[in-house]
Amino acid sequence: MEPTKKDSKGAHSLFGLFVASLLVIQLLYPVAGESYVNNDTLLRLLKGEPIIESLPLQQKENVAAITRTFNIYTLSDNESSKSSPSTTNSNPITSAAASTSRATQAHKVVRGDTLTHIARQYDMTLDELITLNSLNPRTFIQPGQLIMVKTGAESTSKSTNNRNQLVSRGAVLSTMQPPLQGRITSPFGPRNNAFHHGVDIAGDTGDPIRAVQAGQVAFAGWKPIYGQTVIIEHPHNVKTLYAHASRILVRVGQEVERGQTVALVGATGVSTGPHLHLEIHIDEKAVNPLAHIRSLGR
Numbered sequence: 001m002e003p004t005k006k007d008s009k010g011a012h013s014l015f016g017l018f019v020a021s022l023l024v025i026q027l028l029y030p031v032a033g034e035s036y037v038n039n040d041t042l043l044r045l046l047k048g049e050p051i052i053e054s055l056p057l058q059q060k061e062n063v064a065a066i067t068r069t070f071n072i073y074t075l076s077d078n079e080s081s082k083s084s085p086s087t088t089n090s091n092p093i094t095s096a097a098a099s100t101s102r103a104t105q106a107h108k109v110v111r112g113d114t115l116t117h118i119a120r121q122y123d124m125t126l127d128e129l130i131t132l133n134s135l136n137p138r139t140f141i142q143p144g145q146l147i148m149v150k151t152g153a154e155s156t157s158k159s160t161n162n163r164n165q166l167v168s169r170g171a172v173l174s175t176m177q178p179p180l181q182g183r184i185t186s187p188f189g190p191r192n193n194a195f196h197h198g199v200d201i202a203g204d205t206g207d208p209i210r211a212v213q214a215g216q217v218a219f220a221g222w223k224p225i226y227g228q229t230v231i232i233e234h235p236h237n238v239k240t241l242y243a244h245a246s247r248i249l250v251r252v253g254q255e256v257e258r259g260q261t262v263a264l265v266g267a268t269g270v271s272t273g274p275h276l277h278l279e280i281h282i283d284e285k286a287v288n289p290l291a292h293i294r295s296l297g298r
Helices: 005-028 039-046 057-070 075-083 092-098 115-121 126-133 153-164 169-174
Strands: 103-108 146-151 184-186 189-191 194-196 199-202 208-210 215-223 227-234 238-245 261-264 275-282 285-287
Touching: 103 208, 103 261, 115 126, 115 146, 126 146, 169 238, 169 275, 215 238, 227 261, 238 261
Parallel strands: none
Antiparallel strands: 103 146, 184 199, 189 194, 199 275, 208 261, 215 227, 227 238, 238 275, 275 285
16 A cells, blocks of 8 residues: 555654754763764664664763664664673673683582582682572572582692692502492492492482592593593502593593592493492502592492
8 A cells, every 4th residue: 555645744754853853862962072973873873774883882872872762773783682692691600700710610519508618618708609609698508409619720729739748659548538428339340240440339410529539630521331531640650530420520630639529420321320430540450449448338
């Protein structure tokens, strides 16, 4: 249907009112040392052209105010939201982690844990912990909940000092701690016409797997049969292996402390269910972990 002259005249009147309004804004709200929006910018804005990226900061803010006031659509508004999803949908955990040189890892909450206790355990302030996890300070944490914590710069030097204190192989082995609290489901030794080079410890998916001793991560990734695996080198040619993890929380070359969470329990690789397969190697030979970590499975 052909538009009537009356409709055309009304449209021209509205357009003229709109242009007049923009000019009034231009006159009433000058910015010191810089025009609110110059005439060329107004013309391009009326055409719906992408203009915001090419403007000085103050004029960007002014154009944004005009488009909100008069509901003007511009290409730049739409494209910028598509090309920069991280600015509107950023993950608070990863964003906070990126702002610091310290790495992050998961801490699984156990009964009796508080935010203050967890923060002190990882040399963090309470505010850092709350910000890192986007928590409400009045929210109660629950056993089994995963809380992201910081490790890295401070803990690296601490781990190096701990490794330097392990002056003998006996010191390395005698001060190992259990990587996971759970019952032994398969011991070290012969099994099903083969040899089991470690012990299997029962756990739930997502339970924290902790380093039995301070050391340096030598491998963190996928291994056939073992699935997601972490291998840590300790002083005096001692190594420990942690297999079937659901998630790895450390990287190759990273220094770790005894008791630091390095992975989460899973069932990757050849596995009948979630558990940790732990091996201890001395001079490249697998030994029985129960001979050195007496409290395993208790």
